[in-house]
Amino acid sequence: MQIDLSGKSALVTGSTAGIGFAIARGLQEAGATVVINGRTEASVDAALAKLGGTARGRAIDLGTADGARELVALEPSFDVVVNNLGIFQPLDFFATDDAIWDRHWQVNVMSGVRIARAYLPGMAARGWGRMLFLSSESAFNIPVEMIHYGVSKTADVSLARGLAKRMAGTGVTVNSILPGPTLSEGVAEMLKSETAAGKSLAEAGADFVKAHRPTSLIRRPATVEEVASMAVYLASPQASATTGAALRVDGGTIDFIN
Template identity: 60%
Template sequence: MHISLSGKTALVTGSTQGIGYAIAKGLAQAGAKVFVNGRDEEKTSDAAEQLSQSVDGAGVLLPVAADVGTAEGCKDLVEKTGSVDILVNNVGIFGPEDFFEVEDATWETFLEVNVMSGVRLSRAYLPAMKDKGWGRVVFLSSESAVNIPGEMVHYGVTKAANLATSRGLAKVMAGTGVTVNSVLPGPTLTEGVRTMLADEIDENTSFEEAAAEMARRDRPSTIIRRAATPEEVANMVVYVASEQASATTGAALRVEGGIVESII
């Protein structure tokens, strides 16, 4: 299968590092022109420059700094980009915290960043996709949407909301040529996970080894027995953004190494 996204324009939120960066790179390698997004202008520009240098024939990779965790930031991003063919709602925050210690302000921040960013951007970009008769919207959810973690209830709730939003929007876009799907990663070798595991990494234990141990300890149902790479998650996103995935919509596509104990 040869995936070509030549002539398509994509926006990946939170794409300066981790899964978001890997998705932006994968889309660029497939020929799309990619808007790289982050909150910090310098970091966003650096990520776009890095992509330009690492992807042959990538064309112009445009950095767009905007905080999509706010209504104003989403509006600013839309004004700077205009319409896009592919929207990847990747931006997200996470972190373990005792349910009884999570204050309203933290819940509100998680909801704004993890849920409302995708709601606002989908509302802004979907009408033009519908008019064009082609478009792709992908929400980065998580296996935590299905296996709500006791140590991150607030996070799990927002990831479950991603599933509900994408399924509902797929129905809203029925018959238009626009698909809306969710991708569910599990433990992944990102900078955020590296920070969580900082105390477990030393001269005798690599990041990959520590992440594999975390996956086996905290998600004992894992079948691959390790953390995924950002590129493995990105591969699924690139596929579902392609023409080849035109019959896939309203789906929750798992890249979580078999953690979820369900055969469908």
């Protein structure tokens, strides 16, 4: 299969590292003109230096309404939008105050709501578009150590499904992607004590999955490239019959058939 996104413009939010950066790279390699996003000029500049090509960057905090308005003023139109921006914070439910719940809701859910509200009408007017939401297997396997995060990721799946219905018949597809444990920079940092003790990152990741996601069938974390491949496919013309779906790149962690 040859995916060709030549002539298409693409935004990937929260894309200076990890899964977001891998998606941006994959879209650019498929021919799209890519805009990456991060909160600081330094992180955006560093990511652009790694990415190369024709990509450009916007250092804007999209976890706020003001940030969304700023981005839309600078970048009024996209053919492909990947709502990848997200945060997580392991914390017991009874220690999780309203501020933490609200921050996860604003960043993980409302950022996508605002971006979708801004860019979907233009896609519909042109008769073609792709809107993706990076959810998580935690949307269904709610992690007891961060219930607030799981709830926000369930909301992302619902948002994508609802928007797919809203855009029915327009030529615009809306889907969510559910990664499982993935060897991003954030996970590598979380496993730092294990790797400092002599384990390789791959070994530490596999041990984490076996201990904390025992239903995983691949028994290891995914790579960011494996998750990005799903996003690039969903952004492609070849995925025109896939919409309203929650597609799993979870290594079989979610223990039900769908």
